[in-house]
Amino acid sequence: MATATIPVTGPDRIDVPRAPLRVRVLRRPEVGALVAAVVVFVFFSVVTDAFLTPAGVATWLESAALFGIMAVAVSLLMIGGEFDLSTGVMVGSTGLITGVLATAFGVDIWVGMVISLMVALAVGFGNGMMVMRTGLPSFIVTLGAFFILQGLNLAVTKAVTNQVAVQGFSAVPGFWDARWLFGSSMSIGSATIQVSVLWWLLFTATATWVLLRTRVGNWIFAVGGDARSARQTGVPVLATKIGLFMTTALAGWLVGMLSLFRTTTVQASTGVGVEFIYIICAVVGGCLLTGGFGSAVGGALGALIYGMTYQGIVFAGWDNNWLKAFLGAMLLAAVVVNMYVRKRAETAGAAETKQTTPQVGPPDPEEAGPAVGRGGEEG
Numbered sequence: 001m002a003t004a005t006i007p008v009t010g011p012d013r014i015d016v017p018r019a020p021l022r023v024r025v026l027r028r029p030e031v032g033a034l035v036a037a038v039v040v041f042v043f044f045s046v047v048t049d050a051f052l053t054p055a056g057v058a059t060w061l062e063s064a065a066l067f068g069i070m071a072v073a074v075s076l077l078m079i080g081g082e083f084d085l086s087t088g089v090m091v092g093s094t095g096l097i098t099g100v101l102a103t104a105f106g107v108d109i110w111v112g113m114v115i116s117l118m119v120a121l122a123v124g125f126g127n128g129m130m131v132m133r134t135g136l137p138s139f140i141v142t143l144g145a146f147f148i149l150q151g152l153n154l155a156v157t158k159a160v161t162n163q164v165a166v167q168g169f170s171a172v173p174g175f176w177d178a179r180w181l182f183g184s185s186m187s188i189g190s191a192t193i194q195v196s197v198l199w200w201l202l203f204t205a206t207a208t209w210v211l212l213r214t215r216v217g218n219w220i221f222a223v224g225g226d227a228r229s230a231r232q233t234g235v236p237v238l239a240t241k242i243g244l245f246m247t248t249a250l251a252g253w254l255v256g257m258l259s260l261f262r263t264t265t266v267q268a269s270t271g272v273g274v275e276f277i278y279i280i281c282a283v284v285g286g287c288l289l290t291g292g293f294g295s296a297v298g299g300a301l302g303a304l305i306y307g308m309t310y311q312g313i314v315f316a317g318w319d320n321n322w323l324k325a326f327l328g329a330m331l332l333a334a335v336v337v338n339m340y341v342r343k344r345a346e347t348a349g350a351a352e353t354k355q356t357t358p359q360v361g362p363p364d365p366e367e368a369g370p371a372v373g374r375g376g377e378e379g
Contacts, residue, residue, distance in 0.1 A: 028286075028295070029285070029286025029287070029293055029294050029295045029298050029338070030285055030286050030295050030297045030298030030301055031286075032284075032286060032334060032337045032338055033284050033285045033286060033298050033301035033302050033305065033334070034301055036284065036301075036305055036330070036334075037301050037304050037305050037308070040305050040308050040309055040312070041308060043312075044308060044309075044312030044315065044316070047312075047316055048312060048315040048316045049315075050315040051308075051311075051312055051315050054189060054190040054191035054192075055191070055192075056311070056315060057191055058191045058192050058193055058194070059311050060307045060308050060310070060311035060312070061193065061194075061197050061307065062193075062194045062196055062197060062307075063306075063307035063310055063311055064200070064303050064304045064306065064307025064308065065194070065196040065197045065199065065200035065258075065303075065307075066196055066200075066255055066258060066259065067274075067277060067278065067281060067303040067306055067307060068200045068203075068204065068281070068299070068300045068303030068304065068307075069196075069199060069200050069203050069251050069254055069255050069258075070087055070088075070091070070248070070251050070252065070255055070278045070303075071278050071281035071282055071285070071299040071300065071302055071303040072200075072203055072204050072207050072251070072296045072299045072300055072303075073087070073203075073207070073247050073248045073250070073251035073252075074087060074248060074251075074278040074279060074281070074282045074299065075207075075281075075282040075285060075287050075294050075295065075296055075298060075299030076207055076210075076211070076220060076244055076247055076248075076296065077244045077245065077247070077248050078224075078279070078282050078283075078287040078288075078289070078291060078294060079211070079220050079221060079224045079287060079291060079292065079293065079294040079295075080220045080223050080224045080240065080241055080244045080291060081223060081224035081225075081227065081241075081290070081291025081292065082131065082138040082241060082244065082245070082291070083138045083139050083142065083279065084127065084138065084142045084245060084248045084275070085139065085142040085143045085145075085146050085275050086123065086127065086142045086143075086145040086146045086149060086252075086275070087248050087251070087252050087271075087275045087278055088146075088252075088271040088272055088273060088274040088275035088278070089146050089149045089150050089153065089271050089272055089275070090120055090123065090149065090248075090249055090252030090253070090256070090271065091252050091255045091256045091259065091270060091271035091274075092149075092153055092256065092266060092267070092268065092269065092270030092271035092272065093116075093119070093120070093123075093149045093152070093153055093252075093256070093271075094116040094117070094119070094120050094252060094253040094256035094257065095116075095166070095256040095257070095259060095260040095266035095270060096153055096156075096157055096166060096266055096268065096270075097112070097115060097116035097119055098112040098113050098115075098116045098256070098257070098260060099112075099166030099169050099260060099265075099266050100156070100157060100160055100161065100166055101115060101116075102169065102172040103161075103166055103167075103168055103169060103172060104160050104161060108173075108174065109172055109173070109174040109175060109177075109178050110174065110178065113178070113257060116253060116256070116257075117250070117253050120249040120250065120252055120253040120256075121246050121249055121250065121253075123145060123149070123249055124242075124245040124246035124247070124248060124249030124250070125242055125245070125246055125249075126145075127141055127142055127145055127245045127249075128241050128242030128243075128244070128245035128246065129242060131241065131245070132237075132238050132241055132242065138245075146275070150272060153268040153269075154268045154269075157268045158268070164267065164268040164269070165265060165266065165267045165268065166265060166266050167265050169260065169264045169265060169266075170264040175261075175264075178261065179261050180195075181195070181261075182195065182196075182257045182258050182260070182261035182262070183195065183258070183260075183261030183262045194262065195258075196258045196262070199254065199258065200300065200303075203251070203254070204296055204297060204299075204300040207296035208295070208296045208297055211295065211296055216240070216243075218235075219235045219236065219240045220240060220244065221292055221293075222235045223235060223237050223240050223241060223291075224291030224292035224293075225291065225292030225293075226292075227241075252271075256271075277306060277327070280302070280306075280327055280330065280331050281299055281302030281303045281305075281306055282294065282298070282299045282302060283302070283331060283334055283335060283338075284298075284301075284302035284305060284330055284331065284334040285297070285298025285299040285300070285301050285302035286298035286334075286338055287299065288338070289335075302334075305330070306327070309323065309326055310323055313326075
C-alpha cells in the first residue's frame with residue numbers, strides 16, 4: 001500500500017509524499033496475521049518435539065492448504081462485501097458427485113470431475129444471481145443453499161449407494177491417471193509434501209495478482225466498499241459479485257477433488273460445519289466484515305495459523321476441544337487488532353503527510369492554482 005508521487009509540470013510543482021515504510025507496513029491487511037503466524041510457529045516449535053520434524057511440517061502444511069484454498073476464495077468474496085455459508089458443504093457435494101458418477105454409474109472419471117465442476121459453478125452462479133436480483137442478504141441465500149446441498153448429499157447418496165458414503169473410488173478405471181493431479185505427493189529432502197500445498201500456493205498467488213494487478217481486482221474492492229458508487233462509475237457490479245460466488249464454488253470443487261483423491265472416500269457429511277472456519281481465517285487475515293478491505297495473502301496466513309494450531313495441539317497431546325476455544329479467541333483478537341492497527345496507520349499516515357507536504361504556490365488561496373495529483377493504495 002503506497003501513496004503515489006506524481007510530478008506536476010508548470011511553475012508550481014506538487015509532489016504527493018510517499019507514506020513512510022512503517023505506515024505502509026501497518027496499512028497492509030495481512031500484517032496482523034503474519035505476526036500471529038510467527039508467534040504460533042515459535043510457540044509450538046518450543047512446546048512440542050514433532051512440530052518441526054519433516055513429517056510434522058508436512059502434516060500442518062497439508063492441513064493449512066485444504067483450508068487455505070477456501071479461505072483465499074472466501075477472502076475475495078468478503079472483500080466484495082458478501083458471505084457464502086455453502087462453501088463447506090460444496091466440498092462434500094463435488095466429491096460425492098464425482099464419486100457416485102464414477103463408482104455407481106461407470107462414468108469416466110474425468111467426465112465426472114467436469115460434471116461436478118459445472119454443478120458447483122451453477123450453484124455459485126445461482127447464489128450470486130439470487131443475492132443481486134432479490135436484494136436478500138448473502139447470509140440468508142447461501143444458508144438456504146447450504147441446507148439444500150446437505151439434504152441432497154444425504155438423500156441422493158443413500159438412494160444410489162444404499163449408504164451415506166462413496167467407497168471403492170480407487171478401483172475406478174483411470175483413478176491413478178488422475179490422482180497425480182490432485183492426490184500425489186513429492187519428496188523435498190526428508191519431507192513428503194502433498195500436491196495440495198502447491199495448489200494452495202498457486203491459488204493464493206493468482207488471487208493476489210488479480211486483486212492488486214488487474215481491473216477485476218479494482219472492481220472487487222469497489223463493490224465491497226460501496227456498490228452504488230461503483231455502479232455509477234461503470235463497475236459491472238452484477239458480474240463482479242456473481243463471479244466471486246462462482247470463485248468460492250470453484251475453490252470448493254478444487255478442495256473436494258483434493259480430498260477425494262487423497263483419501264479415496266467421501267462422506268455425505270464432509271465439509272459440513274467448516275464454513276465458519278473459512279470465514280475466521282479470512283477475518284484473521286485482515287478482511288473486514290463490512291467489505292472493501294483485505295487480501296488473499298491474509299486469508300492464506302489465517303489458514304496457516306489454523307493448520308499449525310490444529311496439528312500443534314495434536315502434537316502436544318492436549319485435548320482437541322481447546323482448538324474451538326482458540327478459534328473464538330483468535331477471531332475476537334483479530335477484529336480488535338485489525339481495527340487498532342488501521343486506526344494507528346491512518347493517524348500516523350495523516351501526521352507524516354502533514355509534516356512533509358510543502359506549501360505550494362503563492363500564499364493567497366485565490367491566486368493558487370488547483371492542485372493536481374492522485375494518492376492511491378494497492379489492495
